């Protein structure tokens with residue numbers, strides 16, 4: 011273990027995943043207008059990448075039923091990447107029809123979890139994305155891949171890194187070069203993140219790695235710092251820290267965008283975000299979902315210390 015100081019990136023990219031990973035867990039369903047408004051406000055606050063929703067069956071995730079319409083109504087800003095999560099070719103086709111140029115697919119690293127959900131191993135699930143990859147290549151759409159439960163799963167324990175390698179290789183075989191390591195249930199710790207991201211970057215130099223954190227156990231910012239020292243410069247975060255697990259009441263959600271922005275700026279790392287704008291957006295999100303968000307910057311907001 012060597013937390014190399016002085017090797018931090020001068021700039022990081024933060025993808026705002028609140029409109030998808032955050033809102034999909036909310037009891038309050040937001041109107042299309044409000045979703046569009048929040049996405050546009052995130053871009054206004056500095057987001058250069060936004061996960062605007064997902065294309066899944068409306069019965070499975072009612073909060074994401076109108077992603078097509080959200081994508082159509084958005085005022086697109088030049089230079090901003092608008093992406094959505096898709097589960098299969100149908101979802102990718104819907105994303106294309108709605109004018110999106112990027113989609114993300116995801117697989118669970120847990121074999122047990124994967125077999126329970128899809129009756130297939132993670133590698134087999136990725137192979138089922140071959141039609142998605144072909145469609146994207148033909149239409150000039152970008153395709154990225156996520157690996158959920160990449161560091162472990164509450165019921166199973168620590169995910170061995172060796173279990174991740176064949177999953178990465180299955181993605182590479184499809185031409186996917188952007189992979190998100192998702193700590194879905196917030197079990198990763200900083201030492202593990204440093205070790206795993208260092209080894210993954212060494213082994214697969216062609217991949218752009220993203221770290222997707224949940225703050226379930228309060229370790230997300232420490233994990234992001236550990237990933238920074240390992241050379242990772244892409245992160246997912248959610249406005250107001252939305253994204254708590256609906257099955258674990260009170261559980262923290264995705265790490266809050268405004269907290270990542272604050273930490274990065276405090277360390278002299280550029281994000282392109284405006285912290286005050288990011289906090290103001292988180293406040294608006296709180297009022298729309300009807301409950302308090304979860305971030306340190308929100309708790310400080312309105313005081314002189316919120317900077």
Ligand code: MG
Nearest residue numbers: 031192194222
């Ligand atoms: Mg997530």
